Amino acid sequence: MKNGLSLGDSAVIETTVTEEMFAQFEGVVVHPAYSTVSMVYHMEWAARKLILPYLEEQEEGVGGAVSLKHVGMATLGSNIRIEAVVSELTPGRVLAKVEVRHGNRVIGLGEVKQIILNKQLIQEKLTPHVF
Template identity: 55%
Template sequence: MKSGLAVGHTAVITTEVTPGMYAQFEGNVVHPVYSTVSMVYHMEWASRKIILPYLEDDEEGMGAEVNARHVAPAKTGSLLEIRANVIEHERNVIVTEVTVRDRKSDRLIGKGEVKQVVLPKEIIKERIQDS
């Protein structure tokens, strides 16, 4: 990894809740609100944005752990802000604290932590082939 990544670095993404983000299984909508699956995706994406400028050409980040609490629903059209903040960084392991808030009401929708590990692309390729 390139130097410079530190505790306190943040990244923010925003998204508007659409029907494609609903809680659904096998095409059947369970609840017409922002799904936990979509929330975890956005948590990982915000966390990934933090590490991208620090990756060497031969490196890639891999998700290692996600802990998430989905605490409130978000309806279609809600504009969400997903903010990741580095809370731990030791060598090639980065842990972010992530919050998801409705930008209009500032209501907390979800929160959690994402752990990423940065590895050489060749090692990742080998691990995938061995699985």
């Protein structure tokens, strides 16, 4: 990774809850509210925004872990703000604390770990080996 990413750096995503973000399984809506699956996606996206400016051309970030508590609801049309803050930096790893808000209410808290790998190594692991 390039130098410059520091503890406390942050990245923000803002979005509006759509029907596609509702809690649903196999296309059947369980309830018309912002789903945990959508929250995970947005948390990972915000954390990814932290590392993008610092990746070398041959590097990529991969998800290492996500933990979250979904503690509040948001309905159709609600404005959501997701903020990721670098909380730990080690060689090849970035940990971010993430907070999801609907207005001034916290509706989600969590952490996202990203592992920085060489793109060639990732490709080798994805390529089936024939013996």
